[in-house]
Amino acid sequence: MKSKLKQLLAPKFTRRDFVKSSSALGSLAAVAGSMSLPFKSNPALAASEPASPQSEEKVVWSACTVNCGSRCPLRMHVADGEIKWVETDNTGDDTYGSHQIRACLRGRSMRRRVYNPDRLKYPMKRVGKRGEGKFKRITWEEAYDDIANSLNRIRKEYGSEAIYLNYGTGTLGGTVTKSWPPGGTLIARLMNLTGGYLNHYGDYSTAQIAAGLNYTYGGWANNNSFSDLENTKLIVQFGNNPAETRMSGGGLIHHLMESKARSNARMIMIDPRYTDTAGGREDQWIPIRPGTDAALVAAIAHVLITENMVDQPFLDTYCVGYDAKTLPASAPANSDYKSYILGQGEDGIEKTPQWASPITGIPVDIIVKLAREIGQAKPCAIFQGWGLQRTANGELASRAIAMLALLTGNVGINGGGTGARESDYNIPFVRFPIPENPVKTAISMFLWTDAIIRGPEMTATRDGVRGKDKLDVPIKFIWNYAGNCLVNQHSDINRTHEILQDDKACEMIVVIDNHMTSSAKYADIVLPDLTTSEQADFCMDGKAANMPYFIYADKAIEPQFESKGIYEICTELAKRLGVEQAFTEGRDQEGWLRHLYQLTREKDPSLPDFETVRKQGIVKRRDPNGHYVAYKAFREDPLNNPLSTPSGKIEIYSERLAEIAKEWELPEGDVIHPLPIYASTAEGWDDPARSQFPLQLTGFHYKSRCHSTYGNVDILKEAARQEMWINPMDADSRGIKNGDLIRIFNDRGEVHINAKVTPRMMPGVVALGEGAWYAPDGKKVDHGGCINVLTTQRPSPLAKGNPQHTNLVEVQLVQKA
Numbered sequence: 001m002k003s004k005l006k007q008l009l010a011p012k013f014t015r016r017d018f019v020k021s022s023s024a025l026g027s028l029a030a031v032a033g034s035m036s037l038p039f040k041s042n043p044a045l046a047a048s049e050p051a052s053p054q055s056e057e058k059v060v061w062s063a064c065t066v067n068c069g070s071r072c073p074l075r076m077h078v079a080d081g082e083i084k085w086v087e088t089d090n091t092g093d094d095t096y097g098s099h100q101i102r103a104c105l106r107g108r109s110m111r112r113r114v115y116n117p118d119r120l121k122y123p124m125k126r127v128g129k130r131g132e133g134k135f136k137r138i139t140w141e142e143a144y145d146d147i148a149n150s151l152n153r154i155r156k157e158y159g160s161e162a163i164y165l166n167y168g169t170g171t172l173g174g175t176v177t178k179s180w181p182p183g184g185t186l187i188a189r190l191m192n193l194t195g196g197y198l199n200h201y202g203d204y205s206t207a208q209i210a211a212g213l214n215y216t217y218g219g220w221a222n223n224n225s226f227s228d229l230e231n232t233k234l235i236v237q238f239g240n241n242p243a244e245t246r247m248s249g250g251g252l253i254h255h256l257m258e259s260k261a262r263s264n265a266r267m268i269m270i271d272p273r274y275t276d277t278a279g280g281r282e283d284q285w286i287p288i289r290p291g292t293d294a295a296l297v298a299a300i301a302h303v304l305i306t307e308n309m310v311d312q313p314f315l316d317t318y319c320v321g322y323d324a325k326t327l328p329a330s331a332p333a334n335s336d337y338k339s340y341i342l343g344q345g346e347d348g349i350e351k352t353p354q355w356a357s358p359i360t361g362i363p364v365d366i367i368v369k370l371a372r373e374i375g376q377a378k379p380c381a382i383f384q385g386w387g388l389q390r391t392a393n394g395e396l397a398s399r400a401i402a403m404l405a406l407l408t409g410n411v412g413i414n415g416g417g418t419g420a421r422e423s424d425y426n427i428p429f430v431r432f433p434i435p436e437n438p439v440k441t442a443i444s445m446f447l448w449t450d451a452i453i454r455g456p457e458m459t460a461t462r463d464g465v466r467g468k469d470k471l472d473v474p475i476k477f478i479w480n481y482a483g484n485c486l487v488n489q490h491s492d493i494n495r496t497h498e499i500l501q502d503d504k505a506c507e508m509i510v511v512i513d514n515h516m517t518s519s520a521k522y523a524d525i526v527l528p529d530l531t532t533s534e535q536a537d538f539c540m541d542g543k544a545a546n547m548p549y550f551i552y553a554d555k556a557i558e559p560q561f562e563s564k565g566i567y568e569i570c571t572e573l574a575k576r577l578g579v580e581q582a583f584t585e586g587r588d589q590e591g592w593l594r595h596l597y598q599l600t601r602e603k604d605p606s607l608p609d610f611e612t613v614r615k616q617g618i619v620k621r622r623d624p625n626g627h628y629v630a631y632k633a634f635r636e637d638p639l640n641n642p643l644s645t646p647s648g649k650i651e652i653y654s655e656r657l658a659e660i661a662k663e664w665e666l667p668e669g670d671v672i673h674p675l676p677i678y679a680s681t682a683e684g685w686d687d688p689a690r691s692q693f694p695l696q697l698t699g700f701h702y703k704s705r706c707h708s709t710y711g712n713v714d715i716l717k718e719a720a721r722q723e724m725w726i727n728p729m730d731a732d733s734r735g736i737k738n739g740d741l742i743r744i745f746n747d748r749g750e751v752h753i754n755a756k757v758t759p760r761m762m763p764g765v766v767a768l769g770e771g772a773w774y775a776p777d778g779k780k781v782d783h784g785g786c787i788n789v790l791t792t793q794r795p796s797p798l799a800k801g802n803p804q805h806t807n808l809v810e811v812q813l814v815q816k817a
């Protein structure tokens with residue numbers, strides 16, 4: 001049976017079928033598109049090789065380490081030095097709790113990322129304008145010398161604050177290879193040994209929720225693990241979509257469904273798009289306009305308060321600022337949450353369901369029923385995903401959703417939750433040591449383009465500069481390792497293009513990656529990186545609810561073409577910068593893996609030894625406490641287990657935010673507020689600009705890619721096509737039918753893509769999966785379906801984060817299908 005399956009899954013192509021030339025990318029792309037052939041490092045040899053019997057197949061444990069939130073083991077079947085096919089975890093008896101961590105369709109197509117026609121083959125230097133994609137081949141020695149000389153010159157001329165590590169999460173799971181957080185990367189280690197660099201804070205996934213809920217709970221806000229849903233009565237999910245994001249078979253969607261089946265809890269999904277996580281498993285889908293979640297929460301709070309369903313003892317004991325009783329002395333009268341909801345606060349507006357209905361697009365009776373369900377279910381689990389906080393008022397929205405957990409006293413108990421995204425139990429792993437950065441300045445990860453063009457104008461109170469009152473110098477050197485945020489994943493691509501094309505502004509861009517991404521096209525020097533299949537690393541932080549694990553991702557094949565790994569690249573640069581010994585400490589990559597694992601085992605002697613882990617590939621654990629319950633200790637004994645907020649309690653009213661609101665300079669319309677209020681925003685549902693651009697455009701994480709990773713894999717593109725989702729009513733009024741070619745446009749740009757006409761999208765809102773590869777036609781029209789041609793660079797008020805789901809657009813028919 002197994003051999004039959006293997007036969008069916010094995011590739012049908014022989015070496016003779018492989019691409020015979022590696023010189024012309026265009027023809028290769030055409031070949032790949034039509035025949036889906038692997039792309040090999042030594043095609044001439046492959047073509048001339050006699051059709052000899054295959055050498056014995058070996059199975060090598062590897063991993064998918066991208067930034068989807070899961071980490072999946074891959075078992076590479078290798079023969080003749082080539083990955084023939086890919087399977088996934090085969091350990092465990094596959095009953096829930098001992099189940100296999102099965103990779104999704106993306107990880108299973110890893111072979112097509114490794115043998116992809118877009119693979120970077122050797123170091124290259126730009127010869128055309130940035131973004132044109134014109135390069136000449138250079139040697140590694142030339143590349144290292146160029147980079148080292150440039151670093152030395154820029155440091156001397158501008159100082160270390162001019163060197164920036166751009167956001168990149170292409171290899172998030174690795175120990176040696178990890179590309180984020182910037183301060184945890186090997187490039188940071190190298191930079192810190194030679195003078196430091198300008199750091200960034202925040203990330204494109206969670207900037208607003210991390211900033212917002214920090215003021216509520218103190219630090220990163222946790223929630224109960226999904227496995228704990230077996231103890232709940234009602235699940236309410238705001239914009240949470242693990243089925244399309246963290247879709248590993250051992251991952252969150254599996255835990256959600258299995259634990260829900262055990263509790264038989266109702267599940268209500270609140271989202272403008274009917275997601276695959278709903279997918280027939282939900283009991284109710286409530287479509288909501290993007291950017292209005294806080295208004296819905298306020299109206300639910302109104303019902304809870306006026307119908308006496310609030311957990312007053314919980315609010316009195318654990319929270320600050322629900323009503324006058326717990327309002328800090330510094331706060332003005334009637335500035336508590338209850339007064340805000342009942343219309344006794346500064347705006348004088350009662351937040352009734354009738355008030356919220358025209359804002360959210362949700363009928364009054366549905367709001368009232370939802371509120372009563374939340375108020376009566378004991379316990380009730382409130383979750384939010386990260387999409388809804390990626391908006392212009394995302395800090396307020398994320399804090400507002402937490403209010404439902406607080407008003408109903410569900411924090412710190414089994415079956416309850418905090419309103420944040422779900423958390424997991426983790427196996428601690430010792431990280432690569434990074435010396436302290438001598439440069440203390442940091443900017444929001446979203447404002448690096450601003451730091452290129454107006455760095456010295458950027459201040460702490462206007463632009464969120466941290467560590468100093470202002471930046472002294474603009475960014476002059478960018479490291480872009482395993483990331484596509486230089487172009488593809490950063491907002492307002494046409495603006496970014498203009499900024500990057502000026503090579504007198506940012507003078508040096510080094511991109512290290514596997515493929516010729518749109519970001520790599522803007523490099524001055526581009527270096528070909530190894531894939532996870534070509535080097536060994538630990539893939540740590542594998543976690544799913546109460547079942548954590550880590551993977552030893554071994555080297556399955558030899559490096560393709562002239563690719564080199566980040567450790568070797570940084571070591572060679574360290575040599576030229578005079579810090580080789582300090583950088584390597586006398587170890588090679590495997591030496592570091594052994595060393596870091598040894599340190600990890602010293603903290604946890606129950607872990608198997610290095611050789612055993614290498615052989616067995618994956619180490620799984622169970623949460624010894626059964627399920628993770630966030631803030632359990634605080635709930636049980638708040639005096640002895642205070643939170644890290646200034647009061648030690650949950651802060652509904654934040655004095656620190658009240659101070660920031662007074663001190664910071666904000667553009668017209670931006671709101672920072674001590675309470676989790678609803679605030680309308682630029683490009684929201686009520687912006688007058690809707691007369692010109694009447695549709696709200698939201699992004700979503702699409703199952704054919706992890707952000708932009710895997711975005712160039714042919715079979716994934718076919719399996720889940722890039723389309724813009726639009727409701728039949730909006731399509732009809734524009735003469736658009738399913739499959740028609742349309743143009744999506746606003747003042748920032750234009751995208752041409754096919755329409756998916758579906759009632760899974762609420763009227764007035766359209767959606768485009770993020771991460772599609774930008775494919776401009778030279779006339780500023782993108783034909784790849786890249787949402788960031790249309791998204792805004794205006795940052796959110798508090799986090800200075802990316803509001804990539806707050807956009808207004810219009811849509812028109814281009815061509816009938």
Ligand code: SF4
Nearest residue numbers: 064068072104107248
């Ligand atoms: S994309 Fe995520 S879920 Fe899919 S295989 Fe990779 S780590 Fe697993």
